[in-house]
Amino acid sequence: MLKVSDPVYEAMRQHGEETYPHECCGVMLGRSEDAVNAVTEVVRAGNTRTDSAHNRYHIAPQELIRIQRQGREKGLDIVGFYHSHPDHPAQWSPTDFAEAHWLGCSYVITAVEKGAARQTNSFRLTGHTEETKKFEPEPISVTGQNTPGLGPE
Amino acid sequence: MKIFIPTPLRVYTEKQDAVEVAGTTVAEALSALTMKYPDFQKHLYTGEGKLRSFVNVYLNDEDVRYLPEGDKTPVKDQDTLSIIPSIAGGCCRTGDRAFGACCCCRD
Ligand SMILES: [Zn+2]
Numbered sequence: 001m002l003k004v005s006d007p008v009y010e011a012m013r014q015h016g017e018e019t020y021p022h023e024c025c026g027v028m029l030g031r032s033e034d035a036v037n038a039v040t041e042v043v044r045a046g047n048t049r050t051d052s053a054h055n056r057y058h059i060a061p062q063e064l065i066r067i068q069r070q071g072r073e074k075g076l077d078i079v080g081f082y083h084s085h086p087d088h089p090a091q092w093s094p095t096d097f098a099e100a101h102w103l104g105c106s107y108v109i110t111a112v113e114k115g116a117a118r119q120t121n122s123f124r125l126t127g128h129t130e131e132t133k134k135f136e137p138e139p140i141s142v143t144g145q146n147t148p149g150l151g152p153e
Numbered sequence: 154m155k156i157f158i159p160t161p162l163r164v165y166t167e168k169q170d171a172v173e174v175a176g177t178t179v180a181e182a183l184s185a186l187t188m189k190y191p192d193f194q195k196h197l198y199t200g201e202g203k204l205r206s207f208v209n210v211y212l213n214d215e216d217v218r219y220l221p222e223g224d225k226t227p228v229k230d231q232d233t234l235s236i237i238p239s240i241a242g243g244c245c246r247t248g249d250r251a252f253g254a255c256c257c258c259r260d
Contacts, residue, residue, distance in 0.1 A: 023243060032160065056243035061209040061216065065235045068157065072170060077160050081240055088244045096242035101207045103161040107242075129195065130205070 002080070002106045002122040002140045004028075004039040009142045012042055013110050013117035016084030020115045025057040025083040027067045028106065029076040037079040037106045037124070043067045056095070057083045080106030080122075087112070090119040092135050100125050103133060108140075154228055156186055157235040165192040179210070179217050180224040182234055197236070211235040 015024040030039040045059040045067070059081070068078055081102070085091075090111040092100075100107060103125050110120040122140050127133035156172045166172055174189065176182035187193045197208055204210065210217040212226060212234055220226045228234075 025240075027240075056241070058239075058241040061211060061237045061239065062214055064237050064240060065157075065211055065214070068159070068235070068237070072157075077170070079160065083242060085244050093242065093244045095244070099207070099239065099241040099243075101161075101238035102159065102240070104164075105160060 001036050002039065002108070002124075002138055003036055004140065004142055006142050006144045008039055008042055009120070009140070012082045012108060013120060015042075015044055015082075016086075016110045016112040017115055017117050019084065020112050021086045023055065023057045023084050023086060025059055025081065027059070027064065027078055028080040028082060028108070029067070029071040029074075030079045032077060032079045032104065039079060039106075040076055042082065043070070055086075078102070078105065080108060082108035082110070084110045084112045084117075087114070090121040092123055097135055100133070100135070101130065103127060103129075106138065107135070154182055154230055155233045156182060157233060159237055161238065162193065162196060162236065165190045165196070177227060178224065179212055179220075179226050179228055179234065182228055183210070183224065207239045209235075209237045209239060211237060 012026065015026060026042050026044045028039045029041050029043060030037065045063055071077060088111060090109045092109060106122050106124055108120060108122045111118045120140065122138050123135040124138045125133055126136050154174060154176065156174055158166050158170055158172060163170060172186060174182050174185035176185050197204060199205055212220065212228065213232055217224055
């Protein structure tokens with residue numbers, strides 16, 4: 001399960017609206033315990049794929065290292081990543097799967113239709129090796145600041 | 154020197170996010186890591202012993218692949234190595250196919 005507070009959830013969706021018609025991407029920091037990836041904050045990343053930003057995303061390793069270091073200083077780990085699918089469904093693509101290597105992490109995809117965020121889905125990259133990995137849909141629990149445990153859907 | 158471990162590989166380091174190893178070059182430090190935690194081997198290297206294409210190793214802020222001496226680059230105690238799997242993905246081009254027949258538009 002992916003646990004995320006309402007403002008953080010909305011921040012990811014809004015990022016996709018802002019970069020439309022290009023894909024946005026970012027890193028989720030938080031804590032990972034057993035079956036739950038709890039997101040505390042998200043960090044926007046610059047999409048380095050300027051050649052085909054509308055249908056590709058890529059986060060530079062230097063940027064990831066910097067984000068990992070920032071998280072570490074706050075006691076937070078990288079627990080996942082998010083990106084948007086402009087005018088495409090919130091389903092992982094073969095490219096998303098082939099280029100997913102952070103086992104145990106959550107990959108959040110938001111469909112952005114004509115500039116407006118629609119469905120948001122999360123997929124956990126499970127398995128123990130590159131050869132046995134797979135994406136499994138996971139529920140997203142969005143918690144309001146005053147109503148912990150209550151999701152919108 | 155210190156090697157920073159990304160979240161997915163911490164299952165092999167008893168959950169530690171950084172591991173202290175000894176070595177005078179990048180290669181020595183990495184091999185000290187795989188000696189200490191043998192499970193790392195298959196995650197970092199292919200069967201032929203080459204660094205997997207999606208695994209990036211950074212010496213401080215430099216990609217080891219692009220250092221003139223590569224993994225033979227000498228390291229000092231205060232240097233850090235970061236192992237960082239790549240992050241990328243994407244959808245197919247909207248214009249490439251009819252919307253309904255796109256690779257990620259599954260039913
Ligand atoms: Zn995608």
